[in-house]
Amino acid sequence: MVEDDEVQASQTRGPGGLAPDYIDSLAVVLDLVRSGTARTRPELSRRSGLGRTVVTQRVNQLAERGLLEEGALGPSSGGRAPRELRFRAGAGVVLAAELGATSIVVGVTDLSGNVLAEREENTDIALGPEPVLDLVESLFEVLLDEVRATTGAEPSVWGVGIGLPGPVEFAKGRPSAPPIMPGWDGYPVRDRIAAKYSAPVWVDNEVNTMALGELRAGSAKGQRDILYIKMGTGIGAGLISGGHIHRGSQGCAGDIGHAAVADEATVVCRCGNTGCLEAYAGGAALARDGLAAAEEGRSEFLAAVLAENGAVTAADLSRAAQSGDRTSVELLTRAGRLVGNLLATLVSFYNPALVIIGGGVAGAGDLLLAAVRESVYRRSLPLATRELRLTRSTLSDRAGLVGAAFMVIDELFTPERLGYWVDAGSPAGSPDLVEVPLRAPLL
Template identity: 45%
Template sequence: MRREGDVRRMTARPANAHQAHILRLLRDEGPNSRAQLGEFVDLSRSKLAVEVDRLMEIGLVANNGLAASRGGRRSHNIRLSPELRFLGVDIGATSADVAVTNGELEVLGHLSKPVDVRDGPVAVFEHVLDMAGKLTAAGIADRFDGAGVGIPGPVRFPEGIPVAPPLMPGWDNFPVREALSQDLGCPVMVDNDANLMALGEQHTGVAKNVKDFLCVKIGTGIGCGIVVCGEVYRGVTGSAGDIGHIQVDPDGHPCACGNTGCLEAHFSGAALARDALMESGHPGELAERLASSGTLTGADVAAAAAAGDPAAGDLIRQGGGHVGQVIAGLVSFFNPGLVVIGGGVTGLGHSLLAAIRTQVYRRSLPLATGSLPIVLSELGPQAGVIGAARLITERVFSPA
């Protein structure tokens, strides 16, 4: 994307914690009056003015007209600079989503296309840069102030490097952050895709204002974003939330990881497609879909179940039971305030959710489930790209 002679302004960073706090408030709450901002950050009018003026000078915030009167002199509204642009990238096992947001993380443009993560990082990022180029060509952005990237595997977070991701041959130790940062000419941060889904749900989804929650992402693989006291918890080496290889049946299916009975081997997009093939021997919706397309996917199972195919319904109930069994254990252990279910398999909808809820409410302690909502993500594929954009703003909106 970067051309010879292309002169780019690197986005300035706030100088202190007060400025960082102001930027994050404006990101999460939108435009605000100076008076209200002063109350939020606990600064006097004059001290706030100093910090806001400095943020205006470096181009991170802008005036936004006069606020409604609160009795005295009318206060100016402040907002994040309308020119801020962040790139959110969410790489799945079989697709990539790329979106451009403003400073408030509203999605201004979003592209998605089938991409096979097994083609390796160079090929995948060619697609990503191509999509980012299309979004800039459409006039949505002329530069990026930062980019966040999610990948479906464990990430050594400080360095932005994937570590031995089981579904992703060729990605182990690839310097994603460094490579993309050079290509895009802006700061980049990389995280596990389930963590970014959690950040997205926290920013504008069902988890807004929830401090301790879990986000279970069920796609080709299964991962879990963990939020503790409003912050994503990544564990000591960045692999926290890797629940796809928790054992659900000691005598169960062999898993790609080398063990047997892992959750992913019993329920995930891939496992569902495999089980659907086994069921397609009997006449019914699954058999018809196989005959017409030559293959079966998780989406076929969802459609067949919706059409009343009993075998497809059973597959979803059994799989949901396995996921519910693992989530029940996590609820006992972590006692969250909310569990969000997302990812490609949420197309399976409410029969999946019902199977999960049955297990959790039956197996976990009443004290932990007494007021525990278990809900489907409402953001769908936008959760990941919004979360990715939020991830990089955490860095851009913090003191250099």
């Protein structure tokens, strides 16, 4: 390791035996270049507040470890043109997967979150952890082969991010009593994937990864306080507070799908309770109500779908509504109002600047979004909605995948974890990095 006077003068050692001040300054320089905030050494000095000598030392040390490289000459401000710096996003790859109720999306990204290869497959999360994760791992291998063939080099797996459609105990990387995931409760997802790839693994609720994806690469870029509402087979919310995911003390913040919206005891949710929002407005609920409308003759369109396919889905309901089917319009409008009424409470309570609606059901068109928006603006506090934007997801099906990758990237480059692996030049082969305590834990 290259040491300077600042490092040698410090008597307090932190992660990896490195001085905390040294780690912090190293992380600051790296983050400024990674984010594109600073591209030259003079810009780094201005943005970081670090002296020129320290900046030069940190840049040289990061370059020696393969994290930064020199680029083209930057614009001159009157003197010698500075050399631009680049983050070596291709130094490693991140494996990411978003597991939904009825499908999975997996991908390989570089260290800047750019998707290099991806694949989507239909499956049923209720099959249990073994067959579903077998499929995830086999798809990872296929995609790694694609990256290998494209780049001509062996990809180094720096970390793995997994999003699951249920509550997750983030600190342990295990699902906790997930309503739609029989057999998954307490399953060691993190341990299994870490053993397979010998890399650090982070597991979270898929809605959190979707929110993070929108924050880092979607319509929420640059925002600090947002709500991401996923309307799919189930319903959930991801909360971004102060630019960070808010998971709550046990990791289940945002589980709005099981908030009570009715007193009817006849409509039982998959969680076992009655009156849950998901039981009235989720994709499975819409399919159920659409089937009933078809069987009872209240919708000719859906009756024709049932006769042809033997089933009715939420997507069929959406197509019927777009074709002017009155019953389908009523069902989608009712679902939108129920979601909007609950969302109005959240908007008044949390006061976000932006609400993003995503998930498969959210693709039902403007009808659903209009019903959600009308309820939110009608029932929320005027001050809370004065500058509020409510929009559809721009990343669509890719939000969870991109977010799972950024979850890993954010965790790897915290100063504490960076201090453990920077001398090696890579966190590959260090699955225990997930256990490194943070001075200021990520929310």
